[in-house]
Amino acid sequence: YVVTDGSDSDPGSKNDGIIENIILEKQEDGEWYFHIKYQNKYGWGQVAHKKFLVDVTPPEDFILGVDNGGDDTNPTPKLKFSTKDKTSGISHYFVKIGEETIKVSPEEASEGYYRLSVLTPAEYFVNLAAVDMAGNTASSSVNFIVDPLKAPIITDIPKILNKKEELVIRGTSFYSRVTVKINISKAGEDPIEAIVTTDDEGNWSYFHKEKLEKGNYEVWAKIVDKRGAQSLDSTRHLVAVVSSSIICAYGWWIVILLLLIIVFLVLYIIYQRSRFKEEKTRIRKENDEVKNKLSRIFAALREEVDELIELADKKPGYSEPERKIKERLRESLDISEEFIAKEVADVDKEIKLKEKGGEK
Incomplete structure (x- = not known):
């Protein structure tokens, strides 16, 4: 060999x-x-x-750069680099970003860059390793930041919601025709996610058709545009969903009960007024009878006094002492009659005043 x-x-x-x-x-x-x-x-x-x-020589050293097209909110920036391996050639690349490692073929980076998939707003550290056919590697790293879009603003949301009512949320944003992702979260349960689109002025509204169960909820929103760029979460709002009040639950029964009470009170007042009129009629009649009787009694007393005085000395006519006694007795009777008549008149006047008050 x-x-x-x-x-x-x-x-x-x-x-x-x-x-x-x-x-x-x-x-x-x-x-x-x-x-x-x-x-x-x-x-x-x-x-x-x-x-x-x-081949024991690694690929040529290179500098890794980031191109976001001049937009710090760009969620898919390019990793720019250029290297080669004279001996065996480049087999592939490894792109490590966060906990994720991506294998990239030379064809995918043939134009001198590799475009990352959509990233959420954050600071990133990326390491790119070029691997030749013999397994030798050369690597370079870079830090960069993907800035968030401006968060949406929730302008109208109830703090307390009846469980039978529909939850309505309104808000605004700095972007037109973008997606608003709304999250409605109750402790211990998966959040409910809904999607709406802003209008030409950046405003949006959401109507939650399904009824929410009783409890406390957190509601927030964020923006996602057509590129996949995202905002941070908006301010979180608390919504307390409560059971229907007794008025809502038994409203008609309460109204009917109140009407029955009112009808009863009206009938009772009519009954009492009727009794009062009868009582006034009776009192007036008795008062008139008292006046007549008093008039007759005092007239009889005067006659009786005159007769007694005249017969006191068994002589016709009145002596001087008898005349004085008579005058004093008559004076006393007049005073008594006047006093009693005044009391009776006061009673009569009171009855008339009550009648006038009742008519009003």
């Missing part, structure tokens, strides 16, 4: 003995050929040739 850099060399007629394997001496980088032929009792056979490469 023999090792040469020619493809058709002949190892000659020297017998190297019976061998199963050999260890070759250190070869320089390049393309080499292993030539071997066998001998038996009939002589030497044909020469077999096997090409092999020796």
Whole structure:
């Protein structure tokens, strides 16, 4: 056998003995050929040739750069680099970004760059390794940042929501015709995600058709444009979903009950007024009877006093002392009659005032 850099060399007629394997001496980088032929009792056979490469030199050093097209929010920047391997050539590349490692073929980077898939807003460290056919590697790293879009603003959302009502969320953004992803999250459950699109002025609205169960919810939103660029989450809003109040649950029954109470009160007032009128009529009648009786009683008392005084000395007419007694008694009777008549008149006046008040 023999090792040469020619493809058709002949190892000659020297017998190297019976061998199963050999260890070759250190070869320089390049393309080499292993030539071997066998001998038996009939002589030497044909020469077999096997090409092999020796490559212990890594690909050329290179500088890794990032091209975001002048837009820091670009979610798919290009990794720019250029390298080659003179001996065996580039087999593939490894792109490690975060915890992910991507194998890239030379064809995918033939124009001197590799475009990353969509990235979320964050700071990234990327390492790119060029691997030649012999497994030698050369690598370069770079840091870069993908900036977020401006977050949307939720302008209208209820703080308390009846579980029978529809949740309505309104907001605005700095971008027209972009996607707004809305998240409605209840503790211990997977968030509900909804998607709406902003109008030409960047405004948006969302109507949640399904009823939410009782509990506390967090609501937030973020923007995603056609490139896949994203914003950070908006301010989170708390929404308390409560059960229907007793008014909502039993509204008609309560209204009916109140109407029945009102009807009862009206009938009761009518009944009381009717009784009051009857009572006033009775009191007035009794008051009139008292006035008549008092008038007759005092008239009779005056006559009786006159007769008693006249008969006191068993002489007709009145003596001077009898006249004075008579005048005093009459004066007392007049005062008593006037006082009692005044009290009766006050009662009569009170009845009339109540009647006028009732008419009003």
